[in-house]
Amino acid sequence: MPAESPRFNRAMVWFRRDLRFVDNAALYHALKSARQVWCVFVFDTDILDRLPSRSDRRVEFIWHSLRQLDDVLVENGGGLMVRHGSAVSEIPALVKSLGMDAVFANRDYEPQAIRRDHAVAEALASGGIAFETFKDQVIFETDEVMTAGGTPYSVFTPYKNNWLKTLDDFHLKPYPVEKYAAALAAPGSGGMPRLEELGFEKTNLLDIPMQPGLTGAAVALDDFLDRIDGYDRARDYPAVKGTSYLSVHLRFGTISIRRLAAEARARGGRGAETWLSELVWRDFYFQILHHHPQVVERAFKPEYDAVQFDNDPALYAAWCEGRTGYPLVDAAMRQINATGFMHNRLRMVAASFLVKHLNLHWSLGEKYFAQHLNDFDLSANNGGWQWASSSGCDAQPYFRIFNPVTQSEKFDADGKFIRRYVPELVNVPVKRIHAPWVMTPQEQLASGCVIGSDYPLPVVDHDAARRLTLERYGRIRKGVGTKPEV
DNA sequence: TGAAATGTTGGGGCG
DNA sequence: ACGCCCCAACATTTC
Numbered sequence: 001m002p003a004e005s006p007r008f009n010r011a012m013v014w015f016r017r018d019l020r021f022v023d024n025a026a027l028y029h030a031l032k033s034a035r036q037v038w039c040v041f042v043f044d045t046d047i048l049d050r051l052p053s054r055s056d057r058r059v060e061f062i063w064h065s066l067r068q069l070d071d072v073l074v075e076n077g078g079g080l081m082v083r084h085g086s087a088v089s090e091i092p093a094l095v096k097s098l099g100m101d102a103v104f105a106n107r108d109y110e111p112q113a114i115r116r117d118h119a120v121a122e123a124l125a126s127g128g129i130a131f132e133t134f135k136d137q138v139i140f141e142t143d144e145v146m147t148a149g150g151t152p153y154s155v156f157t158p159y160k161n162n163w164l165k166t167l168d169d170f171h172l173k174p175y176p177v178e179k180y181a182a183a184l185a186a187p188g189s190g191g192m193p194r195l196e197e198l199g200f201e202k203t204n205l206l207d208i209p210m211q212p213g214l215t216g217a218a219v220a221l222d223d224f225l226d227r228i229d230g231y232d233r234a235r236d237y238p239a240v241k242g243t244s245y246l247s248v249h250l251r252f253g254t255i256s257i258r259r260l261a262a263e264a265r266a267r268g269g270r271g272a273e274t275w276l277s278e279l280v281w282r283d284f285y286f287q288i289l290h291h292h293p294q295v296v297e298r299a300f301k302p303e304y305d306a307v308q309f310d311n312d313p314a315l316y317a318a319w320c321e322g323r324t325g326y327p328l329v330d331a332a333m334r335q336i337n338a339t340g341f342m343h344n345r346l347r348m349v350a351a352s353f354l355v356k357h358l359n360l361h362w363s364l365g366e367k368y369f370a371q372h373l374n375d376f377d378l379s380a381n382n383g384g385w386q387w388a389s390s391s392g393c394d395a396q397p398y399f400r401i402f403n404p405v406t407q408s409e410k411f412d413a414d415g416k417f418i419r420r421y422v423p424e425l426v427n428v429p430v431k432r433i434h435a436p437w438v439m440t441p442q443e444q445l446a447s448g449c450v451i452g453s454d455y456p457l458p459v460v461d462h463d464a465a466r467r468l469t470l471e472r473y474g475r476i477r478k479g480v481g482t483k484p485e486v
Numbered sequence: 487t488g489a490a491a492t493g494t495t496g497g498g499g500c501g
Numbered sequence: 502a503c504g505c506c507c508c509a510a511c512a513t514t515t516c
Contacts (some may be wrong), residue, residue, distance in 0.1 A: 165493070238488085387487090399516040400488050407488090466489085470516060493513070500506085 018253035022299035025136035028175035030104035068213035078184025106136035231271035238343035247375035285383035304391035325458035340374035351388035362389035375385035398473035
């Protein structure tokens, strides 16, 4: 039992993207600080109403995850209150009606979320209610890892080195929420709206190998820990189960980043170290967004805003729908469309293709991924797209252009992944599957795939597109970085 | 967290 | 035996 008496009588924990009971910073602090703690989630219409589709796997993921969270809270003597409305008004209203003294939440670093939280904090403050927020979704936030000169890092490797140097056991220590569960208040039953009541329809979420909630997270983590030693070798091959598949759980907080980093550190070895490095990338991009919020609208490197992009709607549609004629790109796009997931290697390939082969602006691709990825996170998605378009911090150089055929030969050598998502090509021989347009008419007939009718011709020629992009990017580089004559 | 163009080397076929 | 050419195979440079 805590010796000191609680600061608050009644407190609320407002869950957002931290849908778990164990190792939850805000929940822990609330339970230690108040006699009675109510747990609340708001299906925020300010977010939901802006979603372009009424069929969204993420809404359903949240819905299932909340049910599980509620179960766990009930087991521990509490329960979850779920509301549907604008959080900015729902939270203060609920606080008032239940006579609460304080609201606890874990910090969210996205610009829209920051504005929302400011508005809520202001509304609460006018009633004398405290709004306390906590670091929970990253290991190091905002300015916790800085250069010796006190400036934020813009290059990953030195950031990572300092991140690793700064990391200590206590950063990874789980918050022992369970010990303080006695303060949980039971709100009574019947709070959970049905998906249809939220205005959303069921998706294929439960049919794809990515299960929601705390149980989904636990299964995925167990599975990955059996494979983590091979992560560094297997992670680039989309047909192989080599990556963690935990990103969606990090997105919604059905698992804690501290737990994952602790597992990686305890395991050690090349696989775990490589994976930990990916978790550091995640912190890195959160930190970039914090220090450079303009990346949402513009290139991190301003001179890259001068790159001339086309806007050919037919090419964009071909990319979105996975009919560019480049099998690996098409398989990647069909994977995201069918499942809401895309393998990381393919995110790079598909992004590079959109920007450097189709000459479309990176923000178009960024937006598409934002709408379709189950694990969509603003900072990482923006970072990835700016990396691919060479406009970001520590981005790949502009002249580094993925060859979609070479990438295919390297990372899907036997065409297994392509065949999984592009059934037209299922009988195309391995020798031809990476560039099926080179098949002779006889080969096309024999493999049941006539190029131009069963499967599209390449929408652009690789070599021509590459030259054009080098020229487009090269143009804006002229004069940039050259010292003026004195 | 590339790829293409260009340069170099060395083995083997051949006159 | 020797020089020449071809061209992988690898290395370096360039975008």
